[in-house]
Amino acid sequence: MILSGIAVGSFYALMGLGMVLIYKASQVPNFVQGEMALLPVFLAYMLLETYGLPWFVAFPVTLLFALLLGCFLEFAILRRAKEPNILGLIIITIGMEMILLGLVSWKFGADQRSMPFPISTYDSIAIGDLYISTLEMLTLVVALIIMLVLFLFFRFSKHGVAMKASQQNENAAKLMGIKVHRVRMVTWGISSLVGCVAGLLIAPILVEPYMMWDFMLKGFAGAVVGGMTSLPGAVLGAYIVGIVENLFGGYVSIEFKSVVAFAIIVLVLCVKPSGLFARHYVKKV
């Protein structure tokens, strides 16, 4: 059960990472995170199935598209919002979510599809009586690599440091010559890219317009549990959600398995609103 939870938690972790990146950059829970992955996944499907391109061409093109899509959404829509409050920004992301979902449904229809993938979707590795599918193993490895790359990027690259600076104090960052808008746009691009990786790893099982919704919600749940301002927190939170969900489904009630993530959110928000792993700032007066 725990191994299964870790496996499914990797999908949630990637989505949660994408959401936290944007929350740190734009201070908004990004409800278009799932659809930012959905559109590129359908592009990948089209490149593979309709145009017959090999995966090593289709996937990089898709990832590049995802990066540009994220940048475009920030540049063309979010940035145009006039002195928006949080509620306004949330509504904008929900609006974008509906537009992208509608676009995919209109262009590709509602039929369920199966996407070709370089490794077998349902082969598995046995560890005693435990089984983990090769796809889940790949997801776990990819999730760990992305976390490591993001850690190194924020710690050591100039752009990563600029991102952190912009997130911590926008005015100070501007005074230091950091182009805050550009940094924010690139953050959206990176977030979209991370979400797209999750989407490409989910797609071999089933491709359909609503495929990202549940993963986005669970990723969001993980991010809230871990802390919306902490990248490692979001990852750990996502794994907690995955493991608790599986243990609950296995030993308590399979019927309420999918709602347990949201019960965890409520519990964490009541007990530690900033999340389990984020620093809780208290303003002293």
Added chain:
Amino acid sequence: MKGNIIWIVVAIFTSSLSFSLNAVAEEGVTDTEIHIGQWGPQTGPAAPWGAVARGTDAYFKMINAEGGIHGRKIVHHYFDDAYNPAKTKAGVKQLQEDVGIFAWVSGVGTAPGLAVESYLMERNIPWVSPSTGSAHWVDPPKKYLFALYPLYSGDAQVLVNYAVEKLNFKKIAITYQNDDYGKLGLVGAMKQMNRHGLKLAAEIPVNVADTDMKPHIMKLRQVKADAVLLFVTPGHVARLIGTGKAMKFEPQWMTTTTCGDFPLMMYITKGLYAGTISATFGMLNPGQVGIGNVEDVNNPTLPLMKKYYNDVFKKYAAKEERWGMTFAAGIAYAEPLVKGLQLAGRDLTREKLVKKMESINNFQGIMGRVSYKPFQADDPLCRLGQKEVFLAQATEDGKYKVLTDWIQTEYVNYE
């Protein structure tokens, strides 16, 4: 002055005559048209079933091209309710009150159907072939509601019998969707197992939002089920069979008509659906194909299916439409209504349609045999058109290997 009075009298007489003529004319029927309504999801999570309404629409176009029904064309009004009962209710009300619909056909989903059932029945508006196998439509029966779809509990009976009697399995489990569809299948399976002196090895619910099937498969593995009945959506069937393979659990999977589109199921399961046994309500005739023989629904041999493939699908379906079970079901659901309209003749009223529908006996289109009976408030079967299904097994190339002839099912409700 006298002349003016004569004109006024003539005007009053003419308008009252036209009023009385309008008053006797049936709503939704003109000299040249019959207005038929339908809802179905074209967007939203249930949108794959949108092909049902598009299939019906293309079928009506063929009927109109062939001369219509007694000189009248069918005007088909269908709308997207996104499988949202509130939208179904609003759309039905709007069409009924603005356009004036003579009768309703099909309508995907139990919850959307339940949202408008009382509205239609209170107004004595006929509704033929709700597109679900729920017992709600016939228990209790309603005079103006003619169900067609065999009940899900019937699928369960036939699958359990085959697993126990032909395959000699004792450990049979069920994974069911946690709603009307799954629960009726569960009741049917439990009752049939009891008749064999057995109990279900496991009863595992699946929620529509569930994506991770490992806990479900773990429970099925624990009980070492020989066969597993899947009363879930095609997407969940793909996830369950796939997760089962990854966890080295490969029992005899058995599904329902809902997952009876073998080419689609083979595609979305990447071929893992091969060998699965499914209850099926039509699109091929087992008696004609022969038990043990194989039929390709994409290249039908059944004459009527062949006709629909050429005259409905090829002529009137949109370019991107896929010929499959769902599209063909849209045709099948409308066949009994068209039959009823033909029997009702030129002098068409709702009461006459109901009377003629009740006289339909062993009518067969592309589904099983359909019969109704005069209305009796204590007999659900008087409004359940089809009571038979057959079993088919998916072959490696997505074709149908016929396992049984038509099998009559027994009526089972939720109790």
